[in-house]
Amino acid sequence: MMEKGYFITGTDTNAGKTWATIALMHYFKMQDKSVIGMKPVASGCFMMDGRLKNDDALLIQRNASLQIDYDLVNPYAYQLPVSPHIAGINNPVNLANIVGKFNDLKGLAEIVLVEGAGGWYAPLNDREAISDLAKALALPVILVVAIRLGCINHAKLTCEAIHHSGIACAGWIAVCTDPDMLSRDENIETLKTALNVPLLGVFPYLANANFGFLAEQLTL
Ligand SMILES: Nc1ncnc2c1ncn2[C@@H]1O[C@H](COP(=O)(O)OP(=O)(O)OP(=O)(O)O)[C@@H](O)[C@H]1O
Ligand SMILES: [Mg+2]
Numbered sequence: 001m002m003e004k005g006y007f008i009t010g011t012d013t014n015a016g017k018t019w020a021t022i023a024l025m026h027y028f029k030m031q032d033k034s035v036i037g038m039k040p041v042a043s044g045c046f047m048m049d050g051r052l053k054n055d056d057a058l059l060i061q062r063n064a065s066l067q068i069d070y071d072l073v074n075p076y077a078y079q080l081p082v083s084p085h086i087a088g089i090n091n092p093v094n095l096a097n098i099v100g101k102f103n104d105l106k107g108l109a110e111i112v113l114v115e116g117a118g119g120w121y122a123p124l125n126d127r128e129a130i131s132d133l134a135k136a137l138a139l140p141v142i143l144v145v146a147i148r149l150g151c152i153n154h155a156k157l158t159c160e161a162i163h164h165s166g167i168a169c170a171g172w173i174a175v176c177t178d179p180d181m182l183s184r185d186e187n188i189e190t191l192k193t194a195l196n197v198p199l200l201g202v203f204p205y206l207a208n209a210n211f212g213f214l215a216e217q218l219t220l
Contacts (some may be wrong), residue, residue, distance in 0.1 A: 001034075002106040006170060007139040007161075011117045011154035015146035017173030018056045019209065021115045023201075025063045034109040036064040039074050040098045040133065041088075041117045041124055044081030052077040056115060062178060063211070066108060072101050083160075085123040092125040095136045102137055112174035114139060120161045122154045131165045140168040142200065147187055147202070152194060159195050170220070171200040179205045 006024070010017040020210060021037055028035045042054035057074035075098060078087035081142050103110050116122070116130045134141055141162050142176075145155045155172070162169045172195055174188050181187070192199055201218040 001108065002112050003110045005106070005112040005114065005137075005139045006138060007114045007116060007134040007167075008144060009120050009134065009158070010144040011119060011151060011158050012144055013118045014177070015119075015124075016173075016177050016203065017042045017115050017144045018059060019203065019211075019214065020142070020144045020173050020175060021197055021203055022059055022063050022209075022211045023203065023214035023218060024110075025060075025219065026211045027141075027218045027220070028111045029065060030215055033111050034065045035111040035113065036066060036068055036105055036109040037061075037073070037113040037115065038102060038105060039115045040101070041076040041078075041084050041093055042074050043078045043084055043087045043117065045077040045079050052079055060113075060115065065108075068105070068108070072105060074111045075101050083123060084117055085125050090124065093128070093133075095124075095128060095133060096157075098133065099136050120158050130162065131167075134167055135165060140170040142170050143172040143195075143197070145172050145174050145191060146178075147174050147176045147181055147184055151187060152190055155191055156194055159197065169197045171198040173200050173218070174202040176203060176205040179207075180220050181205075187188070 029203045037060035045052035045054045061073045080087040095122040
């Protein structure tokens with residue numbers, strides 16, 4: 001059933017991965033595709049309906065074109081807002097378990113988006129990182145670059161690391177999370193030549209989320 005899937009990573013935590021994921025969901029829905037998403041590992045969860053849940057996973061669940069069980073969307077929900085390899089010390093991430101759930105999701109919709117956690121080398125357990133999860137899911141990666149001071153270094157390092165992992169990078173999205181960023185356009189221009197993958201869209205700074213508008217900024 002799945003025609004296309006993407007793994008959404010970022011230059012850092014708080015880079016704009018969730019906003020980009022939801023905008024991508026709207027983008028594909030505008031093309032009359034069925035879309036679902038996953039946030040397989042989430043730190044920083046709260047109790048809701050008798051289990052730990054996370055804001056990113058709830059947003060992904062709510063914006064899907066069909067109803068998906070929370071456990072499929074977010075199999076690892078850790079209470080503490082710290083790195084998963086620490087937050088999950090008593091219930092460590094098992095990649096095979098996530099791959100199994102992802103395979104179930106693949107049967108349900110045309111587009112499946114998976115949001116990572118933190119950046120490319122963020123550790124998930126004592127031996128595996130986000131890069132290993134992307135590889136296990138065999139999905140092309142979309143890199144979300146938060147346009148802030150330091151982003152050129154972060155973006156180049158991440159692109160090289162994705163390439164080193166042997167995974168295809170479908171492109172990058174510029175997300176302007178900082179309203180006071182100086183020389184924003186010049187930075188984006190520099191990134192266009194520095195990164196050897198296509199720019200899929202530029203998200204301007206929005207004081208209030210408007211995912212329909214952000215979806216219109218995308219070209220895949
Ligand atoms: N285009 C935008 N304009 C203004 N603020 C934005 C924009 N995109 C994202 N933000 C804000 O930046 C912050 C980080 O965004 P987001 O939650 O998407 O990052 P993330 O990479 O998913 O973070 P995490 O690592 O926690 O999953 C959020 O507070 C969000 O509200
Ligand atoms: Mg997020």
